[in-house]
Amino acid sequence: MSKMNTVRGFQVKPQIWYGIGSLKKLADFDYQKVCIVTDKDMVKFGLLDMVTDILDKAGVTYHIFDDVKPNPTSDIVEKGVAHMLTQRPQALIALGGGSSIDTAKGIIYYTNNFKRIFLDPQVVTNPHFIAIPTTAGTGSEVTDYAVITDVDTGTKIPLSESMMMPDTAILAPTLIESVPAGATAATGMDVLTHAIESYVSTGNNPFSRCYASKATELVFKSLKACYDDGHDLESKASMQIASTMAGIAFNSAGLGMAHAIAHTIGAQYHMPHGLACAIALPYVISYNGIDARAEHLYERLLHAIGVHKDEGRTASATFVRMIVKLMKSMNLPICLDESRSDTSDYDEVRPTLIKKAMADATLKTNPVQPSEDDMGKILDLVCHGVF
Numbered sequence: 001m002s003k004m005n006t007v008r009g010f011q012v013k014p015q016i017w018y019g020i021g022s023l024k025k026l027a028d029f030d031y032q033k034v035c036i037v038t039d040k041d042m043v044k045f046g047l048l049d050m051v052t053d054i055l056d057k058a059g060v061t062y063h064i065f066d067d068v069k070p071n072p073t074s075d076i077v078e079k080g081v082a083h084m085l086t087q088r089p090q091a092l093i094a095l096g097g098g099s100s101i102d103t104a105k106g107i108i109y110y111t112n113n114f115k116r117i118f119l120d121p122q123v124v125t126n127p128h129f130i131a132i133p134t135t136a137g138t139g140s141e142v143t144d145y146a147v148i149t150d151v152d153t154g155t156k157i158p159l160s161e162s163m164m165m166p167d168t169a170i171l172a173p174t175l176i177e178s179v180p181a182g183a184t185a186a187t188g189m190d191v192l193t194h195a196i197e198s199y200v201s202t203g204n205n206p207f208s209r210c211y212a213s214k215a216t217e218l219v220f221k222s223l224k225a226c227y228d229d230g231h232d233l234e235s236k237a238s239m240q241i242a243s244t245m246a247g248i249a250f251n252s253a254g255l256g257m258a259h260a261i262a263h264t265i266g267a268q269y270h271m272p273h274g275l276a277c278a279i280a281l282p283y284v285i286s287y288n289g290i291d292a293r294a295e296h297l298y299e300r301l302l303h304a305i306g307v308h309k310d311e312g313r314t315a316s317a318t319f320v321r322m323i324v325k326l327m328k329s330m331n332l333p334i335c336l337d338e339s340r341s342d343t344s345d346y347d348e349v350r351p352t353l354i355k356k357a358m359a360d361a362t363l364k365t366n367p368v369q370p371s372e373d374d375m376g377k378i379l380d381l382v383c384h385g386v387f
């Protein structure tokens with residue numbers, strides 16, 4: 001059957017404000033009472049003040065829930081739910097990286113389900129949800145997806161529900177000025193992984209490919225400049241847009257094996273999400289390149305970003321070369337052994353890592369479905385490296 005006969009959907013949400021000064025848009029919302037979900041670093045770096053100064057001037061009252069921790073856990077979400085039920089704000093502002101935005105999503109999800117149990121579902125409403133990312137990485141401000149870790153079992157619970165999609169996203173470059181260079185590199189590689197994986201995913205479509213290719217182009221243009229100079233606001237603004245575009249792309253098309261591996265090694269070795277993605281990405285592209293359809297998509301993406309294939313190399317091999325060069329230029333490790341992780345238990349945990357990576361939901365849309373044996377070999381490369 002022709003693709004034209006298949007009904008498919010593509011959602012465009014939220015309202016996005018971007019550019020220097022975009023934070024002032026917060027004053028335009030006609031709310032009396034809001035809740036800010038954030039972490040203690042936002043207080044330390046003065047980012048929370050940037051938000052509360054605007055709310056103070058606009059006469060909006062607010063309360064702050066600043067218990068967020070990296071890789072959010074269910075106990076923090078539960079505390080946030082109690083906060084929401086007692087304070088009943090009209091709007092919820094998530095200020096921070098993916099961890100703050102995902103925590104806010106978890107709070108909305110569980111508060112809504114709690115209300116549904118005790119109230120007539122007809123009268124259940126959600127607060128207006130404003131996401132203000134302070135990293136250029138996850139794209140969580142434009143996805144209806146969040147990962148919350150069960151604090152008792154350590155299991156990652158992927159949540160996906162339209163109610164968790166922010167209503168408004170504000171991309172203010174000044175908010176990401178304070179991100180340290182290493183975190184800029186890692187979160188930026190998360191953007192690149194979202195963009196490339198969604199472009200070649202089995203769920204790719206004309207809309208997602210458009211956002212994914214522009215995001216890929218912007219990362220190669222701007223990430224190194226952001227790493228070199230944290231105050232280069234033009235490059236930072238460009239990375240923020242790339243991050244959001246890559247989020248729009250993968251929210252529709254899905255991700256792939258680099259994320260399946262990143263979730264697995266990230267949990268095992270307590271690594272930042274972006275760094276785990278960066279380490280996995282070149283090995284996964286190398287593996288996917290054996291598939292003719294995937295190779296064709298890498299070639300189309302290369303063409304879309306205006307880069308010629310390296311002489312004597314395939315498109316996937318060209319991407320691997322470009323990515324490894326970018327990573328090395330930002331002093332990122334290219335395998336686990338080179339990172340700060342203690343991999344002395346690798347051989348022992350290898351069978352578990354294989355099982356977890358094979359079971360990860362993001363693997364479903366990878367262009368090639370690996371066997372357990374293939375996954376083991378890719379994980380060995382991720383651990384010990386070849387580039």
Ligand SMILES: NC(=O)c1ccc[n+]([C@@H]2O[C@H](COP(=O)([O-])OP(=O)(O)OC[C@H]3O[C@@H](n4cnc5c(N)ncnc54)[C@H](O)[C@@H]3O)[C@@H](O)[C@H]2O)c1
Pocket residue numbers: 039041042045047069070071072096097098099100102134135137138139140143145146147175176177178179180183187273274
């Ligand atoms: N929902 C999604 O679509 C999606 C997609 C990818 C990743 N994620 C999730 O996002 C989380 C990772 O998010 P992240 O990479 O943005 O990091 P993060 O939110 O975990 O933040 C990492 C650290 O950087 C600090 N930080 C953030 N912004 C800063 C700034 N401007 N200046 C100084 N320090 C700052 C934070 O306080 C924190 O200590 C993971 O839990 C991951 O699973 C979600």
Ligand SMILES: [Zn+2]
Pocket residue numbers: 138190193194259273277
């Ligand atoms: Zn990611």
